[in-house]
Amino acid sequence: MSITTYPIAAIATAPGRGGIGIVRISGPDLSGFVHAFFSQPLRPRHAHFLPFNDAHGQAIDEGIALYFKAPHSYTGEDVLELQGHGGTAVLRRVLARCFEVGAAFGLRHAAPGEFTQRAFLNDRMDLAQAEAVADLINASSEAAAKGAMASLSGAFSNQINALADRIIHLRMLVEATLDFPEEEIDFLEKYQAAEQLQSIHDELQSLRRHAKQGQVMRDGLHVVLAGQPNVGKSSLLNALAGDEIAIVTDIAGTTRDRVTQLIHIDGVPIHIVDTAGLRETEDTVENIGIQRSWQEIAKANVILHLIDARHPNDDSDQTIISRLPQHTPTIRVYNKCDLLETSHLDLLPKENDSHLRISAHTGQGLETLRQRLLHLAGWSPNTESPWLARERHLHALDRCDEHLQLARFHAQHDDQILDLFAEELRLAHTELCEITGTFTSDDLLGEIFSSFCIGK
Ligand SMILES: Nc1nc2c(c(=O)[nH]1)N(C=O)[C@@H](CNc1ccc(C(=O)N[C@@H](CCC(=O)O)C(=O)O)cc1)CN2
Numbered sequence: 001m002s003i004t005t006y007p008i009a010a011i012a013t014a015p016g017r018g019g020i021g022i023v024r025i026s027g028p029d030l031s032g033f034v035h036a037f038f039s040q041p042l043r044p045r046h047a048h049f050l051p052f053n054d055a056h057g058q059a060i061d062e063g064i065a066l067y068f069k070a071p072h073s074y075t076g077e078d079v080l081e082l083q084g085h086g087g088t089a090v091l092r093r094v095l096a097r098c099f100e101v102g103a104a105f106g107l108r109h110a111a112p113g114e115f116t117q118r119a120f121l122n123d124r125m126d127l128a129q130a131e132a133v134a135d136l137i138n139a140s141s142e143a144a145a146k147g148a149m150a151s152l153s154g155a156f157s158n159q160i161n162a163l164a165d166r167i168i169h170l171r172m173l174v175e176a177t178l179d180f181p182e183e184e185i186d187f188l189e190k191y192q193a194a195e196q197l198q199s200i201h202d203e204l205q206s207l208r209r210h211a212k213q214g215q216v217m218r219d220g221l222h223v224v225l226a227g228q229p230n231v232g233k234s235s236l237l238n239a240l241a242g243d244e245i246a247i248v249t250d251i252a253g254t255t256r257d258r259v260t261q262l263i264h265i266d267g268v269p270i271h272i273v274d275t276a277g278l279r280e281t282e283d284t285v286e287n288i289g290i291q292r293s294w295q296e297i298a299k300a301n302v303i304l305h306l307i308d309a310r311h312p313n314d315d316s317d318q319t320i321i322s323r324l325p326q327h328t329p330t331i332r333v334y335n336k337c338d339l340l341e342t343s344h345l346d347l348l349p350k351e352n353d354s355h356l357r358i359s360a361h362t363g364q365g366l367e368t369l370r371q372r373l374l375h376l377a378g379w380s381p382n383t384e385s386p387w388l389a390r391e392r393h394l395h396a397l398d399r400c401d402e403h404l405q406l407a408r409f410h411a412q413h414d415d416q417i418l419d420l421f422a423e424e425l426r427l428a429h430t431e432l433c434e435i436t437g438t439f440t441s442d443d444l445l446g447e448i449f450s451s452f453c454i455g456k
């Protein structure tokens, strides 16, 4: 792969004050730089306690210098770490001194993610692992951090590679047969191609379910609270968040702007979006709020349609139902059950997967609601430790599945279409390679690494 020639430097620790701050430099050969900076060579992989001097020999800081020789480093290049005191000004001075010394060596400031990009280009990790580095840093819950670490250590990539190997095996058989046209007729039977395909397909399905969970774990589920004014949407948001986030009053039309709160259910991040109550109104401000409610509803992963349990068959709710998107999972949540006379309970639809009874005031039914949300997120509590995945990975798995299905179609209509079968297998394989980065466009790499923080 293409290896860049110039060295890069950046502050690797978070901006702001900290106990220790690190300036990191990576390049194909830093021995000249090290000598110019310290006037002495450094023993690789040893901690040296040294002054970091300016051009006049005055100490800017004193700290630990660590020198990693290529390829035994994070990036696979020579890496020098200057671990000093973690103050903004002192770190900036150390970095500036690096550029002074490094000018002779073509030292440049690192772009976001450039250290990790070099690690990827030097085969220190594949693309899914590089993405996991960023996901680990950005993880908002311990469960997400655990999942990111699983991906970083290769749990996800290993499964992708195992699946790719099975497709490669089948491809080899097909391609070999294509060289001997007289054998094509027997191919499918001889190698039980349909059975192999079926079993690859089954494995892909299980991988997709797993990856879907990993993606929800990373990005969270967007749950929108929708319904008429005064049904208790904001009260439910507050109850789920365990805090007074949104204003609650008995005045219909209290919420104007959407209010979003991140909560965690069993470690799964869930973005709860409270919206303005839906109704016909002349009020300009409220109308803008209601438009925003519909925008949020259109983007939702799950809609909780709140209904006042005392009026379960309200016309306005029927109108709302008719306008809700058909394909978004929706739960009808009958709120204020604490106010219901027992005799009225019969008027409510039976509780099931899509009809729940709750009270935002007493907390009745909230645990069932939480579990229901987890279920809709594709979460099954007994899954062995999940790894984190991204939307990009899910799309690639979906496309892989489409190609496998087309391959299966050609396998079932087996008259002289072995080359089409082979082509679909090739495309399915390519999709898996996009996940681990064996084939990727520079655009995609740019997009992925530019979203990293500086110094990573
Ligand atoms: N100070 C410091 N801490 C850090 C990092 C770093 O770059 N510097 N990391 C950066 O993100 C993470 C650790 N990742 C690293 C991965 C590989 C190597 C490395 O030197 N690997 C060599 C040697 C392995 C060995 O001794 O067994 C190799 O793989 O050949 C270093 C850090 C988190 N903590």
Ligand SMILES: Nc1nc2c(ncn2[C@@H]2O[C@H](COP(=O)(O)OP(=O)(O)OP(=O)(O)O)[C@@H](O)[C@H]2O)c(=O)[nH]1
Binding pocket: 228, 229, 230, 231, 232, 233, 234, 235, 236, 247, 248, 249, 250, 251, 252, 253, 254, 255, 256, 275, 276, 277, 278, 335, 336, 337, 338, 339, 358, 359, 360, 361, 362
């Ligand atoms: N008894 C009882 N009252 C509730 C319950 N949930 C909400 N309320 C009351 O219903 C009124 C309206 O609650 P909100 O949470 O502001 O309703 P909303 O759906 O957000 O209303 P808008 O923001 O106007 O759309 C308040 O007086 C709440 O205290 C409940 O479960 N039981």
Ligand SMILES: [Mg+2]
Binding pocket: 233, 234, 235, 246, 247, 248, 254, 255, 274, 275, 277
């Ligand atoms: Mg409200």
